[in-house]
Amino acid sequence: MINWFFHHRFYIARRMTQTLILLAYFGSNYFGWNTIVGNLSTALVFGTIPLSDPFSTLQMFFAGAVITVDIMMGVGVVVFFYSVIGGRFFCSWVCPINIVTETATWVRNILPFNTVDVCSPLPQSTRTWMIIISFVLSYIFSLAAYEMINPIGIAHRGIIFGFGMGWVLLLAIFLFDLFSQEYAWCGHICPVGKFNALLGKYSLIKVVHDKDKCVNSLECFKACPEVQILNMVGHKSATITGSSCLKCARCIEVCETGAFEFSVVGITKQLRDDK
Amino acid sequence: METPNTTKRRNFLLKVIHGVGYYAFGTVAWGVYLKQSQANSDVLRPPGALSEADFVKTCIRCGICVEVCPYDALKLSKITDHVSLGTPFYEPRKDPCQMCIDIPCASSCPTRALELKNLIRDDVLSINNAKMGLALINTQTCLAYLGLQCTLCFQACPLTGDAISLFKERNTRTDMHAFLKPVVHPDVCTGCGMREHACPTTYPSIFVKPLSSISGDIGSHYIVGWEKQDESRARESAGDSNMKKTPRNEKSALDNVNDVDGILEGLYD
Ligand code: SF4
Ligand code: SF4
Ligand code: SF4
Ligand code: SF4
Ligand code: SF4
Numbered sequence: 381m382i383n384w385f386f387h388h389r390f391y392i393a394r395r396m397t398q399t400l401i402l403l404a405y406f407g408s409n410y411f412g413w414n415t416i417v418g419n420l421s422t423a424l425v426f427g428t429i430p431l432s433d434p435f436s437t438l439q440m441f442f443a444g445a446v447i448t449v450d451i452m453m454g455v456g457v458v459v460f461f462y463s464v465i466g467g468r469f470f471c472s473w474v475c476p477i478n479i480v481t482e483t484a485t486w487v488r489n490i491l492p493f494n495t496v497d498v499c500s501p502l503p504q505s506t507r508t509w510m511i512i513i514s515f516v517l518s519y520i521f522s523l524a525a526y527e528m529i530n531p532i533g534i535a536h537r538g539i540i541f542g543f544g545m546g547w548v549l550l551l552a553i554f555l556f557d558l559f560s561q562e563y564a565w566c567g568h569i570c571p572v573g574k575f576n577a578l579l580g581k582y583s584l585i586k587v588v589h590d591k592d593k594c595v596n597s598l599e600c601f602k603a604c605p606e607v608q609i610l611n612m613v614g615h616k617s618a619t620i621t622g623s624s625c626l627k628c629a630r631c632i633e634v635c636e637t638g639a640f641e642f643s644v645v646g647i648t649k650q651l652r653d654d655k
Numbered sequence: 656m657e658t659p660n661t662t663k664r665r666n667f668l669l670k671v672i673h674g675v676g677y678y679a680f681g682t683v684a685w686g687v688y689l690k691q692s693q694a695n696s697d698v699l700r701p702p703g704a705l706s707e708a709d710f711v712k713t714c715i716r717c718g719i720c721v722e723v724c725p726y727d728a729l730k731l732s733k734i735t736d737h738v739s740l741g742t743p744f745y746e747p748r749k750d751p752c753q754m755c756i757d758i759p760c761a762s763s764c765p766t767r768a769l770e771l772k773n774l775i776r777d778d779v780l781s782i783n784n785a786k787m788g789l790a791l792i793n794t795q796t797c798l799a800y801l802g803l804q805c806t807l808c809f810q811a812c813p814l815t816g817d818a819i820s821l822f823k824e825r826n827t828r829t830d831m832h833a834f835l836k837p838v839v840h841p842d843v844c845t846g847c848g849m850r851e852h853a854c855p856t857t858y859p860s861i862f863v864k865p866l867s868s869i870s871g872d873i874g875s876h877y878i879v880g881w882e883k884q885d886e887s888r889a890r891e892s893a894g895d896s897n898m899k900k901t902p903r904n905e906k907s908a909l910d911n912v913n914d915v916d917g918i919l920e921g922l923y924d
Contacts (some may be wrong), residue, residue, distance in 0.1 A: 407717070408722065409721075409722045412722075415725075417717075417719055417722050418717040418718060418719045418722070418765075419717055419718050421715045421716050421717050421741075422715045422717035422719070422765055423717065423719075424719065424765075430765065432715065432765075433715075436716075437715070438717060440712060440713065440715065440766075444712060445709070445710040445712045445713040446713065446767070447766075448765060448766055448767050450765040450766070451715065451765055451766055454765070475665070501677075509678060513681075513682055513685070515677070517682070517685060517686060517689060518776070520686070521686065521689040521690065521693060522693070522708065522711075522712050523689055523692065523693055523711055524715075525685070525689055527716060527740075527741065528688065528689055528692045528739075528740050529685065529688070533716065533740075533741055534734065534740070534741075537716070537718060537731055537733075537741055538733075540718065541718060541730070541731045543733070544733030544734060544735050544736070545733065545734055545735045546733055546734055547836060548734075549734070552723070577776050648851065648869070
């Protein structure tokens with residue numbers, strides 16, 4: 381049992397962070413706390429610190445909206461935060477959809493869906509295209525295009541202000557991730573994760589691999605949602621510089637010999653490890 | 656000839672074509688949905704909102720206005736509401752806007768989709784300057800127009816007397832009662848919906864519609880001659896008419912009317 385907790389220590393911490401953040405938003409609306417008013421698109425923390433989602437703001441910009449100083453400051457805070465600690469921290473520690481997709485993956489791994497190797501129709505580049513198409517459609521329709529279908533927004537507003545039929549979309553994503561292909565949504569489609577990843581490409585907090593401790597059990601490959609970034613495992617001690625690392629710490633948890641750990645890594649070392 | 660190279664090239668091309676198929680389908684479907692989510696002219700927005708088209712692109716859907724509204728009048732639209740997703744609106748029959756004097760909703764909007772400047776008239780910022788919509792009365796179902804004693808809307812209106820007044824008229828059917836008919840004054844009515852909320856008929860007989868969907872527009876070709884400004888507009892525009900000259904209109908209208916010879920000759924037939 382203790383062992384189970386140890387092997388899920390980050391998992392538990394992440395779920396708790398996600399829940400606490402949701403609770404803070406919910407309570408701010410429902411009980412009128414002054415903790416974090418708004419939602420994931422824009423919020424005000426303790427009535428002073430503005431936060432705004434850079435991806436939605438950029439879409440609004442392409443839609444032709446006037447961006448106010450308040451929003452620009454909010455974007456500034458978030459971009460600073462992402463570029464220092466890492467953009468996809470949002471995915472594994474904040475995003476409510478992450479709870480849905482990780483649960484779907486967990487069920488998927490119990491069921492025998494991953495044992496047969498069938499072709500996966502969605503390439504990972506789809507999420508880059510999603511970013512580009514979002515901007516183009518925002519421009520054409522004068523409307524933040526992705527925000528109109530963004531399940532993160534629908535889920536988050538749903539939890540704070542009431543769901544209506546919004547849960548249907550969450551169910552759809554659950555089924556999509558469960559049945560279609562592994563990490564179908566977060567790993568292939570969601571442009572928010574990709575956009576934040578680009579912002580946090582050279583963030584200071586990174587997972588570092590130590591090849592001397594690695595016994596090639598390949599457990600990390602089974603656990604990591606973005607396996608393509610683990611190309612150094614077993615043959616080179618290096619920083620995991622791939623921008624799509626979620627900092628979910630699954631690799632740290634599953635590795636019996638402790639070949640992974642979180643570390644603060646300077647940009648020069650990251651560039652060197654990149655080669 | 657089949658070489659490994661041509662197969663590779665062919666596979667690559669096939670991949671591109673597959674991709675084009677997926678993306679074309681996805682983008683068009685998404686675009687159609689966006690077309691549907693654009694400005695909806697039948698929704699009531701909080702005080703100070705920009706025009707509907709600007710509002711849907713400027714509002715970041717943060718819901719701060721909804722959270723600060725002390726009367727919980729505002730809601731953020733869900734996928735089943737026929738309102739651009741995630742934007743704030745109110746439904747007066749359920750929860751009208753109570754016209755808070757400190758306007759918490761518009762003053763806390765971070766994107767200025769709710770613009771306080773829209774609530775300033777003659778240098779005074781006041782919620783009474785809001786133009787969220789306009790109340791209309793169905794005179795066939797309004798109890799007062801039927802001759803009954805009601806006036807609930809008159810009493811509920813926060814700007815009663817200015818935005819709505821009672822018009823007294825003899826009831827010729829009974830010949831001994833009076834009608835007390837409510838009449839809305841469009842220049843003052845803010846569209847808050849307090850009257851729609853108060854109306855006792857099953858479906859409200861007084862209801863608020865957004866201005867964009869009901870505003871009449873007199874257009875430029877009618878002149879309100881008894882108003883100085885409009886009169887001068889007529890004089891200015893007389894010169895730059897680019898209408899084709901015909902025997903009918905080459906002279907001024909006044910001359911034409913007095914041109915008895917021309918009329919007899921059938922010049923104007
Ligand atoms: S990829 Fe997108 S949906 Fe998935 S966790 Fe990250 S932000 Fe959320
Ligand atoms: S490398 Fe580790 S922390 Fe990064 S995404 Fe993979 S499992 Fe998560
Ligand atoms: S004026 Fe007051 S009641 Fe009306 S929408 Fe704003 S906060 Fe709500
Ligand atoms: S506060 Fe402004 S930006 Fe936020 S939901 Fe309301 S109108 Fe939109
Ligand atoms: S409350 Fe309704 S029925 Fe009564 S006077 Fe007003 S519009 Fe007519």
